[in-house]
Amino acid sequence: MTDNNVTSGVSRRGFLKGLGVGTVATGLIPSVAPETEAAEQRPALRGPGEIPITLKINGQNRQLNVEPRVTLLDALRNRLDLTGAKKVCDRGTCGACTVMVDGQPVYSCSMLAVEAEGRMITTVEGLGTPTQMTAVQKAFVKHDAQQCGFCTPGFVMACTAFLSSHPNPTLEEARAGLGGNLCRCGTYAGIMEAVLEAAKKGGA
Amino acid sequence: MAKVDWPAADKRSLIGKHISRTDGPVKATGAAKYSYDINRPGMLWAKVVTSPHAHAEVVSIDTTAAAAIPGVEAVWHDETLKEVVYVGHIVAAVAARTEEIAQEAIRQVKVQYKVLPHQVVDNNPSLAAGNPAERKAGNVEEALSKADVVVSGEYGIPVITHCCLEAHGEVNEVKGDEMLVWPSTQAVSGYGNQNLAQGGGVAQNKIRVDCQHMGGGFGSKFNFELAPGAKPIAAILSKKTGKPVKLMLDRDLELAIAGNRPSAFAKIKVGASKDGTVTAFDAETWSTGGQGGAFNSGIMPYPLTKVPNVRIIGKRIITNRGGQRAWRAPNHPQACLLTMSALADTAAQLKMDELEFFLHNAALTDRPEVYREELRIAADMLGYKAKAHLRGDPKAGAGPVKRGIGIAIHTWGGLGHNSECDVTISGDGSVEAKIGTQDLGVGTRTCIAQVVGETLGLSLDGVKVEIGKNSPYPPSNGSGGSTTIGGISVSSRKAATDALNALLAVVAPKMGVAADALEAAEGKIRQIEKPHVAMSWNEACALLGKEQITKRGVNVPAESRTAKLIDANVGGVQMADVSVDIETGVVTLNEMVAVQDCGLIVNMKLCESQVYGALIMGVAYGLYEECIYDAKTGRMVNADMEFYRLAGLKDVGKLKVHLMTGPAYESRGIIGIGEPPAISPGAALSNAVANACGVRVPNLPLTPDRVIAALQKGGIA
Known part of the structure; x- marks a missing residue:
């Protein structure tokens, strides 16, 4: 993205500079793209309504x-x-x-x-469908990497993204790479089996 | 109704197998619609206004400013509410066109409070109120005075919260004289109660409940209430506006008011003889369940029911905290932690191997042989003999990282509940099973399909299962106490058996034999004696023409228990292998094993998942979970998922699960699994940490600060 979409009159870069926490804040907001000088342009104010x-x-x-x-x-x-x-x-x-x-x-x-x-x-709606699942989704079903299933779509997305950058992960890499997702029912045993099997089958 | 039983092991085609859950694909693809996901045309968003004070008189509520915000369609406040008794107590609510407007509007509701004194501390027995509960057996004082060894200790386990990933709440749509409601619930058949009906101004039999998928309950989602005693707000707002209303709790409220497993603290004295036999158990316990009931310590010493001399004094501390709710095996994880800690400390005092100690004292349980067998299996799985050492032994490790093993044992009931099921066979060969039950994640749909498919000789695909709705679906109890799979398996087995018999009565004349000479297997109706003389399932059903067969099966728990279709009371053993860094206090779980019996297992894969899940939940409450309250402000200070820590993938170590099978276990019938394996983890972890670092860390969770404090204090207990 560019800062043309920033919604206040203050550019993000200027705002972060003002706070003196630019690098830290960038690290905290995973969605922020590298800043560019072009981003210094002041965008039009948008909102506050719809x-x-x-x-x-x-x-x-x-x-x-x-x-x-x-x-x-x-x-x-x-x-x-x-x-x-x-x-x-x-x-x-x-x-x-x-x-x-x-x-x-x-x-x-x-x-x-x-x-x-x-x-x-x-x-997740853009991956597979119940009758045409991706390799990750099939592996989640096969290894019962879900109980109530409320965390499952998030885990499926995280696994899919993780495997695209780590096609042959070790167990420890997978544990770390998926560490940003939590499950309450406790399906981690199945999730580890699923991610390793999906990796063998070529990931997403 | 036909007499039914379970097929013998060599005859089972679906029951007892490793079968993937049938709703796995809809869950893995995000297609499953949870209650939180229901979006109705014209739907409004509701948010609640809650008390910032732990205890206050409500002087006035002014909703004028909130009601004036464009997009706000209704404002409600509880006119009967004169006093709030915990932070998060619901006082008012708004419904608005968008969630953002609703969020803004609740900030504009002006509530005047007269602040009153509050009390949120629960770890001090002198704060207890009322007469303590008391249970006595034998003469505990005499037995303690005669014991070869008496070990004293103090132990505790704090209030934890369920943290269901799908928050509590519902979508409610009052339409004329009818109410449609999509709740996140553990009890679809009982959800449409009188209170909800009154809230929406409809008759109770006009409530249509629909919960196809729900995102976790663990005991906290039996009622419509967002919090104990709360009004049916979504129904009230829908009635007021004539529009559907979605009300789901925000995460901070979900953690502060929608969970709360009672805490449990205890001073315990154990008397034992030199050979390790426990002869006396003397405990004073205290606990809070907020304003509600507290921990019932009467089940201690747990599960050593046959200790001859016992005195248990159970005190209750009323606090200005959110009300308590059932949590996976109510009372048992607390009783297990308190008892097992005291017992392991006794073994340590006696310099007796912990495994030997439990093998010996299994005689004091209701099921000695089961525990002994499970203890031996668990020890083999963990490699106990090679790793075990006495507490304080140099074998724990020469460096700062010490290693240890801990053991815990537990029990639970799990008798299948009341349940009814309709099975319908149609002329086109289709089969449908309907039950007013719910799936919390155990795989209820799958188990129903397995039982009906098994009974009719069909594959899973041949059975359509409909659950998640109340009447006219046949009623089934709420999912609590590990009672669902037993209940729904019997009702669906009975319904399918009766439906099959009705079909066989139609088919028999065509095949020229008596109906009882026929069986359903492998997608066919065939002669039992001459299996090659057969008719396909579809051909057989075609004989029905346009007729359908519908039969209702009913599970009556006591009768089914007598008939050995279901049973209660299981035993389980868990062992944990941990490393403790005595410089930092960090506890790392290396490996944990669970050995569990639960009678006849309907689905091996799903059953194992329940045990793995329980272990992981146990690791979370053993090592991380605690609702931390600030005494001064009365607030829960960690009501978010950053600081109310759950276990993540990196925290759970290596897990191994073994389920007891074979005729001796399976002949008992089905017994519930959801709760028992969640009981022992905290105790096993605590005992492992004590074994590793040589001192007891008295309170869960076993956080670094607690470990360091215990090490500095020193001593065995």
């Missing part, structure tokens, strides 16, 4: 109206009825809301919908 935006989700352009404060997660779930991503911690801790933005796993609760404009968003 504004029309277009999101490219699973290859389709979807138009919707959201207030600038609406998160990508809430836009997906509440405006577009894409409910595969779940709202659990709502604070970037549990990973149940994981989607991919430009191929990278992102906590959609921690990104604004307006920030996602112009980027390639993939949600």
Whole structure:
């Protein structure tokens, strides 16, 4: 993304500089792309009411109206009825809301919908279907890597993204790489089996 | 109704097998719609206003400003509420066009409070109120005075919260005289109660409950209430606005008010003879369940029911905390931690190997042989003999990282509950099973399909299972106490058996034999004596023409127990192998094994998943979980998932599960599994840490600060 989409009159770079925490804050916001000098342009103020935006989700352009404060997660779930991503911690801790933005796993609760404009968003609905599952999804079913299943779509997204960057993970790499997702029912044994098997079968 | 039994091991085609859950694909692809995912046309979002004070009088509530916000469609407050008794107590709610507007509006509700004194401390017995519960057997004082060794200790386990990933709540739609409700619940058949009906202004029999998938309950989702005593707010707001309303708790409230397993603290004295036999158990316990009931310590010494001399005094501390709710095996994890800690400390005092000690004292349980067999299997799985050492032994390790093993044993009931099932066979060969039950993640749908498929000789694909709705679906109890799989398996077995018999009565004349000479197997109706003389399932059903066969099966728990279809009371053993860094206090789980019996297992894969899941949940409450309250403000300070820590993938070590099978176990019938394996983990971990670092860390969770404090204090107990 570029800072053209920043929703206040203050550019993010200027804001972060002002706080003196630029590098730290960038590390905390996984969705932030590298800053460029072009980003110094002051964008037009948007909001505070609902504004029309277009999101490219699973290859389709979807138009919707959201207030600038609406998160990508809430836009997906509440405006577009894409409910595969779940709202659990709502604070970037549990990973149940994981989607991919430009191929990278992102906590959609921690990104604004307006920030996602112009980027390639993939949600769990964009992977497989119950009758045509991806290798990761098949492995989750086979190894019973789910109980109540509420964390499962987030884990499936995280696994898919992880395997695309780590096609042959070790057990320890997988444990670390999926450490940003939490399950309450305790399906980790199945998840580890599933991710390692999906890796053998060529990942996503 | 036909007499039914379970097929012999060599006759089973589906029951007892490793079978993937049938709703796995919809869950793995995000297609499964949970209650939180229901979006109805024109739906409003509700949010609740809650008390920031732990105890206060409600002086006035002014909703004018909130109601004036564009997009706000209804504001409600509880006119009967005069006093709030914990932070998070619900006082008002708004419904608005978007979630964001609702969030903004609740900040504009002005509530005036007169703050009153509060009390949230639960680890001090002098704060107890009322008459303590007391249980006595034999003469504990005399037995302690005569014992070869008396070991004293103090132990504790804090309040923890369920942290269901799907928050508590529902979508409610009052339409004329009818209410449609999509709750996240453990009890679909009982959800539409009188209170909910009143909230929506409809008759109770006009409530249509639908919960196809729910994101975790663990005991906290039996009622419609967001918190104990709370009003049916979504129904009230839907009635007011004439629109569907979604009300799900935000995460901070979910953690602070929608869970709360009672704490348990104890001073315990154990008397034992030189050979390790426990002769006396004397405990004073205290606990809080907020304003509600507290830990029932009467089940101690747990599960050593035959200790001859016992005195248990159970005190209750009323606190200004959210109300308690059932948590996976109510009372048992606490009783297990308290008892097992005291017993392992006794073994350590006697310089007796912990495994030998438990093998010896298994005689004091209700099922000595089961525990002994399970202890031996668990020891083999963990490589106990090679790793074990006495507490304080140099074998724990020469460096700062010490290694140790801990053992715990547990029991649970798990008798299948009341359940009814309708099985319908149609002329096109289709089969449908309907039950007003729910799937918390155990795999209820799959187990029903297995039992019906097994009975009718069909594959899983041949059975369509419909659950998650109340009447007119046949009623089934809520999922609590590990009672669901026993209940639904019997009701579906009976319904399928009766439906099959009705079909065989139609088929028999065509095949020229008596109905009782026929059986259903491998997708066919065939002669028992001449299996090659057969008719395909579809051909047989075609004889029904446009008729359908529908039969209802009913599980009556006591009768089914007598008939050995289901049973209660299981035993389980768990062992943990941990490393403790005595410089940092960090505990690392290396390996944990669970050995469990649960009678006849319907689905081996799903049953194992329950045990793995229970172990992991146990690791979380053993090492990390605690609702931390600030005494001064009365607030839960870690009501988020960053600081209310669950176990992650890197925390759980290597896990091994062994389920007891074979005729001796399977002939008992089905027994529930969900709860028992969640009982021992905390105790096994605590005993392992004591074995590793030479001192007892008295309170769970076994966090670095507690480990360091215990090491500094020193001593065996």
